[in-house]
Structure formats: C-alpha cells, structure tokens
Amino acid sequence: MTQSSEKKQLLHLVFGGELASLDGVQFKDLSALDIVGIYPDYATALTAWRSKAQSTVDNAEMRYFIVHMHRLLDPEIK
Template structure:
C-alpha cells in the first residue's frame, strides 16, 4: 500500500503472436501481434493471459506473454 492507503499500481502488458519456431521468441509477423491490454496488477494480467492462451490452445505456434511494465518504467523499485 502507498502512504495514502492505496495499492501501488504495477502495470502489466499482455500480448502474443505466432512464433517462427517453438524454441525462440521471435514472431512470424510483427504486424499481426495481438495486444490484449495493459492491466493494473499481475492478477488481472494473468486472468487475461489465461483467457487468450486458452482461446489459441490448438495453435502450437501461438504464444502469449505478460510483460512487467512497472519493472521497465522504474527498474530500481522492488515489488511488494
């Protein structure tokens, strides 16, 4: 919690796309990336990630990721 009693905002990006091969994280076509959204906490991002991963379970090359944007924006701050 912050000094005002609110939970700290920890932004997370959920996105995905088809990979060139299953051993890497290089995408086939960057113009076709699926930007699912930006979420205020990990739990919300995980829910969105699970939903998209479940929708694409039949496509082995399709992968979704959660990016911890708060770590990129302020790398010196440790999450609570």
C-alpha cells in the same frame, strides 16, 4: 483516497502472436501481434493471459506473454 493510501499500480502488458519457431520468441509477423491490454496488477493480467492462451491452445506456434511494465518504468520496484 489519498495518494499515500492508494494501492500502487504495478502495470502489466499482455500480448501474443505466432512464433517463427518453437525454439525462440521471434514472431512471424510483428504487424499481427495481438495486444490484449495493460492491467493494473499481475492477477488481472494473469486472468487475461490465461483466457487468451486457452483460446489458442490448438495453435502450437501461438504464444502469449505477460510483461512486467512496472519493472521497465521503475527498475527499483520488485
């Protein structure tokens, strides 16, 4: 595939950790963050996020997030 015909990578990071409080997004222990991975598109990241979130459903303080890395790398991309 040539560069012009390749699908554009829209990188997404999935990570999570235990929150200090249910009212915010400050983590109890940054060294204990769970970096699930970096994915080439939102759909793949959502599948990984859903799996991790479901596996920790019994811990109300555990939260997982999807970060749109492509927006940080190139703010012009939507």
